[in-house]
Amino acid sequence: MAVRVLYHGHSNVEIFSGNHRIQIDPFYDNNPAADVKAATVSPGTILVTHAHFDHTDDVIPIARRAGSVIVSNYEIADYYERKGLRTQPMNHGGGVEFPWGRATYTLAFHTSSFPDGAYGGQPGGWVLEIAGKVIYHAGDTALFGDMGLIGELWNIDLACLPIGDRFTMGPKHAVRAAEMLRAKSVLPIHYNTWPPIAQDGQAFARALEEKGIKGQPLKAGESIEL
Numbered sequence: 001m002a003v004r005v006l007y008h009g010h011s012n013v014e015i016f017s018g019n020h021r022i023q024i025d026p027f028y029d030n031n032p033a034a035d036v037k038a039a040t041v042s043p044g045t046i047l048v049t050h051a052h053f054d055h056t057d058d059v060i061p062i063a064r065r066a067g068s069v070i071v072s073n074y075e076i077a078d079y080y081e082r083k084g085l086r087t088q089p090m091n092h093g094g095g096v097e098f099p100w101g102r103a104t105y106t107l108a109f110h111t112s113s114f115p116d117g118a119y120g121g122q123p124g125g126w127v128l129e130i131a132g133k134v135i136y137h138a139g140d141t142a143l144f145g146d147m148g149l150i151g152e153l154w155n156i157d158l159a160c161l162p163i164g165d166r167f168t169m170g171p172k173h174a175v176r177a178a179e180m181l182r183a184k185s186v187l188p189i190h191y192n193t194w195p196p197i198a199q200d201g202q203a204f205a206r207a208l209e210e211k212g213i214k215g216q217p218l219k220a221g222e223s224i225e226l
Contacts, residue, residue: 009033035221049139051120075121162190164197
């Protein structure tokens, strides 16, 4: 079964497998890079890496309208459960089975708080096993040594890695991350949304190619089929 990964700008990614629609870090209506609005998406599952606004801005309206299950760390899940939404809490190293596959919450080195000041727990990333494919979404993170362990534990078909610098790792460290992860291909995320995180996605792809890794910088609205 084919798995399609649709990029919506910033770190906003949707994944399609059969009749399943999985959303990671929904940021549409206030995202200057987004190709569509939140009202057009109806995922069954919403995966949240951390609580910052540019990763959670549209979680509540989408989940209320679509009846989505929100999956994240305990603190984030509790935050949304108290708002009457459906959640699946988990934490670092844990995995949960879903009708579409398995999600494991991994480490990330960043911070996490909601715009209203609520604590968002520790940030994370996701390893998704879907229809025989493995997708790693790093969330917002610095380069860290355990990426090598993630690469040992999973055979990663696509890694979604931030390259914006300033708030996350930049292109040079993201290339190193891709090597440590042993990723077959990389989708750069979290860049070019605003001037402070402007980067050259094509230059990043060329740097990956020099390491034998396929770089796939996408425009918002473009997709990859695995």
